[in-house]
Amino acid sequence: MRKVYLDNAATTPVDKRVLAAARPYFSQRFGNASEPHLWGQEARRAIETAREKVADFLGAKPKEIIFTSCATESINLAHKGLLEAKLREFQNPKSQIPKKLHIITSSVEHKAVLETCKHLEKLGWAKVTYLPVDKYGMVRVSDVKQAIRPETILVSVMYVNNEVGTIEPVAEIGKVIKGINRSRRASHSPPLYFHTDATQAIQYLDCEVDKLGVDLLSLTGHKFCAPKGIGALYVRSGVPIVRQQDGGEQERGLRAGTENVPGIVALGEAIGQVQRSTFQVQNRVKELRDRLIDGVLKISGTKLTGHPTKRAPHIASFVIEGVEGEAMLLLLSDKGVAASSGSACTSGVLGPSHVLTAMGISAEVSHGSLRFSLGKDTAGEDIDYVLKVLPGIVVQLRKMAPAA
Amino acid sequence: MDLQTFYSKKVLEHVRHPRNMGELKNPDGVATVGNRVCGDIMRLYIKVTKRGGREYIGDVRFQTLGCGAAIATSSIITTMVKGRLLAEAEKITDKAVAEALGGLPPVKMHCSLLAADALKKAIEDYRRKR
Numbered sequence: 203m204r205k206v207y208l209d210n211a212a213t214t215p216v217d218k219r220v221l222a223a224a225r226p227y228f229s230q231r232f233g234n235a236s237e238p239h240l241w242g243q244e245a246r247r248a249i250e251t252a253r254e255k256v257a258d259f260l261g262a263k264p265k266e267i268i269f270t271s272c273a274t275e276s277i278n279l280a281h282k283g284l285l286e287a288k289l290r291e292f293q294n295p296k297s298q299i300p301k302k303l304h305i306i307t308s309s310v311e312h313k314a315v316l317e318t319c320k321h322l323e324k325l326g327w328a329k330v331t332y333l334p335v336d337k338y339g340m341v342r343v344s345d346v347k348q349a350i351r352p353e354t355i356l357v358s359v360m361y362v363n364n365e366v367g368t369i370e371p372v373a374e375i376g377k378v379i380k381g382i383n384r385s386r387r388a389s390h391s392p393p394l395y396f397h398t399d400a401t402q403a404i405q406y407l408d409c410e411v412d413k414l415g416v417d418l419l420s421l422t423g424h425k426f427c428a429p430k431g432i433g434a435l436y437v438r439s440g441v442p443i444v445r446q447q448d449g450g451e452q453e454r455g456l457r458a459g460t461e462n463v464p465g466i467v468a469l470g471e472a473i474g475q476v477q478r479s480t481f482q483v484q485n486r487v488k489e490l491r492d493r494l495i496d497g498v499l500k501i502s503g504t505k506l507t508g509h510p511t512k513r514a515p516h517i518a519s520f521v522i523e524g525v526e527g528e529a530m531l532l533l534l535s536d537k538g539v540a541a542s543s544g545s546a547c548t549s550g551v552l553g554p555s556h557v558l559t560a561m562g563i564s565a566e567v568s569h570g571s572l573r574f575s576l577g578k579d580t581a582g583e584d585i586d587y588v589l590k591v592l593p594g595i596v597v598q599l600r601k602m603a604p605a606a
Numbered sequence: 607m608d609l610q611t612f613y614s615k616k617v618l619e620h621v622r623h624p625r626n627m628g629e630l631k632n633p634d635g636v637a638t639v640g641n642r643v644c645g646d647i648m649r650l651y652i653k654v655t656k657r658g659g660r661e662y663i664g665d666v667r668f669q670t671l672g673c674g675a676a677i678a679t680s681s682i683i684t685t686m687v688k689g690r691l692l693a694e695a696e697k698i699t700d701k702a703v704a705e706a707l708g709g710l711p712p713v714k715m716h717c718s719l720l721a722a723d724a725l726k727k728a729i730e731d732y733r734r735k736r
Contacts (some may be wrong), residue, residue: 277707435702476617524671524674525671525673526645526646526671527671527673528673528674529621529674529676529677532613532618532621532674533621533622536622545644545645546644546645547644547645547646547672547673547674547675547676547714550713552644552716555668565645566645569645569671570642576657587611588639599671601628602624602627602645602669602670602671602677603670603671604638604647604649604669604670604671605629605669
């Protein structure tokens, strides 16, 4: 049976060259980078080389990169670390920081952002505005503008939505924030910081931080063929962050704990590969995705979710009438196909996807949600195969369902 | 989610090959139950036969729009009650349904409740019409 893995937005296979680059750092060059001996130096050099690669990809300085374990950790560090730093400033009586800090984010963020924001609200550190989105899952730049108040300290908007693939207007929001900060500087008010969760964007989109106008950017390796357990946070020079994991002085004192050297080396290698190949891969993946979308939409009662054009190359997401998502995943898996769904039955908390709900899609319709996410190695034959087996599965499940 | 370890072999087997699936023409009892939490809908049809003054479930069919657990619980409950005394059938609990499938993941337990509920309501419907 053919095996077709179309769940690359969940995770990707580790690339052979990435694995080869990381392998020596398990048993041969295993040193602790904090030690001054030869072994330690070797590990230190490997970490700093990887840091340069990540920085180069983002158009940043190496010292602005902090290695973490994953995007969730980066996001937690960025939000909690910034808020804690600002609250410390506030304790200085001369400071002009207003009493209640304010965060703006979107209602379609990953749980890592939403739950972190909820935690900050619970701690009483901040008030949070969760911006609505349009029917494509896109944040309106004008909504961001309108939500900004004098006490707003952080705007956090994802680059690419993981469920529907919509590309958020991050660079436009960056411009708005730049304008706000010009006038804040003139009035000696504290600046507004901009974070983006770029987890789904690294493989295919331009992630240069100056073009995006972001101060903080979170990413994770396993979405672009590095292993799980390694991520990074970009922190623009001058952005105040208080570490959230206490211990040693690793990562400029911002993330304690012995560095994951093989993971860091792998991340550096993987991001370097993305940088060298982005353009060709992007076009090929986009073509295949469009072929998949066209094919799926030929099945009656199917609709594309997310923006029709402003979407990441690798994500094709749908709602399919009269079938339940998890049942589709089971039957697809039987045919060797991996996909994903945002149906309530697959969520673990039995609620419909918050992303689809925010887009105005009813629980009944999102019950039949299905997401395919392509990878750099997805082949045309893979798409043909999925288009061959999916219609039969939909028919089979519709036959099983009671008439409305 | 690793579907193979998430669900028992028995659940997956019923999803692949549901038993007694489809509409039953002229049923003696029918009930449609829905789960507001997850959106699943289940319809159960029964035909009652009488032998020696006792009522048996002569035939039973289901139709389900729902996840793997919803399909499997509705499929297996039909096999558990077909040919059985009505009085016995209506005593089948959600727990018995889940056990017959070799267990269900905790988050999916409510699906077995749906199946047991559909059966009870179909029997009630039969009694009402009688």
